[in-house]
Amino acid sequence: MKNLSLIASALLLVACGSEPDNKVQPETTMETTEITYPNTRKDDVVDEYFGTNVADPYRWLEDDRSAETGEWVKAQNKVTFGYLDTIPYRDTLKKRLTELWNYEKYSAPFTEGNYTYFYKNDGLQNQYVVYRQKGDGEAEVFLDPNKFSDDGTTSLSQLSFSKDGSIAAYAISEGGSDWRKVIIIDAESKKQLEPALENIKFSDIAWKGNEGFFYSSYDKPEGSELSAKTDQHKLYYHKLGTAQSEDKVIFGATAEQKRRYVGGQVSEDDRFLLISGAQSTSGNDLHLLDLSKPDATLQKVMDDRGVDTYLLDSKGDNLYLVTNLDAPNQKVVAMDVNNPAPDNWKTIIAESEHVLKASSGGGYLYAHYIVDATTKLVQFDHQGNKQRDIALPDVGSASGLDGKAKDQVLYYSFTNYKTPGTIYSFDVKSGESDLYQASGAKFNSDEYESTQVFYTSKDGTKVPMIITHKKGVELNGKNPTILYGYGGFNISLTPSFSVANAVWMEQGGVYAVANLRGGGEYGKDWHKAGTQMQKQNVFDDFIAAAEYLIDANYTSSDYLAIRGGSNGGLLVGAVMLQRPELFKVALPAVGVLDMLRYHKFTSGAGWAYDYGTSEQSKEMFEYLYAYSPLHNVKEGGQYPATLVTTGDHDDRVVPAHSFKFAAELQAKQAGENPVLIRIETNAGHGAGTPVSKYIEQYADMFGFTLFNMGVKQL
Template sequence: FSSISWNGSDGFYYSTYEKPEGSLLSAKTDTHKLYYHKLGTPQNSDKVIFGEGQKRRYVGGYVTEDGSYLIITAANSTSGKELFLLDLKNPKSGIVTLVDNMNNDSSVLDHRNGKLYIYTNYNAPNGKVVVVDAKAPQQANWKDLIPESKNVLSPSMGGGYIFAKYIKDAVSVVTQYNYDGKPVREIKLPGLGSAAGFEGRPDEKILYYSFTNYIVPGTIYSYDTSTGSSTIYSKPDVKFNSDDYVSEQVFYTSKDGIRIPMIITYRKGLKRNKHNPTMLYGYGGFNISLTPAFSVANLVWMENGGIYAVANLRGGGEYGRKWHDAGTKLQKQNVFDDFIAAAEYLIKNDYTSPNYLSIRGGSNGGLLVGATMAQRPELFKVALPAVGVLDMLRYHTFTSGAGWAYDYGTSADNAEMFHYLKGYSPLHNIK
């Protein structure tokens, strides 16, 4: 689990775990360290920059665009991390702490003219952008630049601007801001779907972004930062006509009355006769948002008369931290209930019926499918729990499993958590 960040052309920063003793399967990956490798030297002479003498499960480091600062992040779970800073112009000054706890997530977007631009969900569950003097960067000195909104924020920087990429009901909305936090324009996207990119050096006049949805292959656009105009730069050669398909968003009600979005995609002319093979996909965890994306495999499914449905369950990041937390630990059953309610919606509205309905998910989504098939086997004909977390009583005892405890809790926490996990653990409930 490492990225590489270059320090000019002198060398680069990277992270690695200690070589485990004994079993590779059971050894804990709980001591991550950040190293610096100088080009032309052997790896065994690499210096430890962060992580010596303290256990951190996930450590990373990256250099700001202007090469002034090394940003260091450290975490023990998939949510919440510490944030540190090293002045590369004066490395002897030592590592400075920006955030000294793991109660929220923050990351430095960039450094410009002595100021650090930071994304954070500190006191802002949906995220915001703050600015601070690089010489006094502690959290107490942060000032709001782009305040929190009702939509989840994922910002980037390029071309001398900040691009606020929001998720609104699981689709992208992008607003361009200047460095003073003033909105320049809302960017006109090609349609309803997922946009990513809008990154580059401060002096770039043209930036690039990708756009996709369930019936539009991933296409790269060039974007003029001064005029706001977009032009297709590159698109894949996929032999199909998106006009032959329908991709509609619906909202349904879960067991406890919460409103859940779902996008249903199929070939035009399909009749709701209860006999359509339907694949329901979900994830519902780790603050991950399922936004529209194109897949040739799904296209083949739909070409042959299948329906493809994606439900945006609690536990994901579609509506911010509160939405995520509503599907964690002792509230994990909400995720399964949301998924079951999605299936019931498809059946009630005659898209399909239990004999023609399949469910699919991977990793945390594999747990979702495993738990759902154990709880409501009569709702589905086929279940595909890919690489699922299926033993909820012992998952945390192997390799990186303990890092998932923010979402799941562990059987070692207390008796209540043990019995809750045992109540839905697929391995312990399958018949």
């Protein structure tokens, strides 16, 4: 269930292209563009927290359904796009992004029934298309999400096949919303078998044979489905051929079973259902159901102890679990279903000094160790005997090596900040890797370099950062630089190539990613060190990263931008207010910016493990109040040039966070640096965003950044 955590909004698509001769030309002065911001009404709204009165004059912007909010969005976008239209090289950036994006991209293949399936994008298609082929036959289109809607904003979010591959269920997202519809089709004919299941959210599709599947959702909330609180998640079973209204609640129907996040995993042999229930994005309980016995009842395996445990594989009476129970860096254990209590678990892959992620396939287990934010792969058998280290082509990130027990060949992809994603096949018996699908990107990795450094944060903690740029970049303090960070929810930022970074770097820009506390790069302890009353550590780590880049002469405050999305948007919002003189540009995307009220919207209450809440205690309120971006904008403050970005259909981090923060900044900003908000319509938190919109967004973001650094031409 940890896939329910907030996610960074950076798109991890592989992309690239050939390099032009031109590069940015920084100037010491820039022309200013006069801006008249829309008038944002202020109301007399005040909340009391432990004796402290806190004004919230823009509360009305939380109503995403009101006509007044809609008009405010239109007015802000008119000002923002009016400003962006004045940037002379905005179209040049858009053209270059389009050129670089335009190459064929593939996923690793997977087998279901008699077919091999894979995802492919011809280059500029808004959504990836699912293809299939039988044997060596010609590939055919299986699902084309580009035909789901005219504007490409309806995306395929999940595809799952029944046991024998004869039936497929796929989930679609409309307008970027986390609410899904699930459509069930005959895989051979591709004909829909029954009415779509609706109002499904934060869910896997876990098949039980060919009979039906388990899925999760909330009752549809009263009020706005995009912002109203969702608090009780339920696991359902849908039997094919029956109405959704008849679907049985397996877990979550009672007050005793109330959880914010519930999910089910079915063992590959269809014998067992393992149910995970969680109150926050960290920690879960476990329940076991024997599916082979019609009269079986739920068996509690473990209470929520604040640790994370999920199903990896199964073999006979053993379920193989990944857990950080008594192992902050995670381990793999075997649970005998006849004695499932944690005290009886047997360690298969022991905890090591490096954080462990794991996969399975071909009758083996695979440890994906995170070593200073990069991947090391090791193959084990189910008894925990090491088979081999799996050599990678370079230092970077590898993902994959998962499949069915019968598979003899698995696949993994490799990438880093300067290497486009490449797919390799892996023979599970011999351990041999072969190139399966080279990237079609016209990008010369040899002309770029990535360097990992370890800098010192405020309290003496060593923090890693990877800095990537063209070879031969002069360290003169004038290189336009984007510093990216996240620092939360146990999420690890590992190297990944993207079109956007390629465009930025080929223009002479520097791209730096700091692996801040709050993330998962060094295990649970690293995560905890950036949560609740220690959240300031994350901000201090980010500030120290900026200071390192300046001290090492990669850049200077006049050429430094900070960027982050979701929890990373909070990071940017907090840091730009704490050290405004350190940065020229701030780019907070879909950010959590009202730390006193975030838990009142959608699934926000589940983030309390990382943040705490303003109602938790006087001490927690005061801590949140001291850094909450919305509440720390100072009258007459001189803040960096700021482009806030959000989507009007974001039902994970509701756009009201960004609306209110932008209004507050516009009202109080002194000096000439612009404060703009770019609101993507019919878009959500980021997943499923059409390629065409991503190209426009990055062109606007990079154009805004360079323009405010004084760059007059490319």
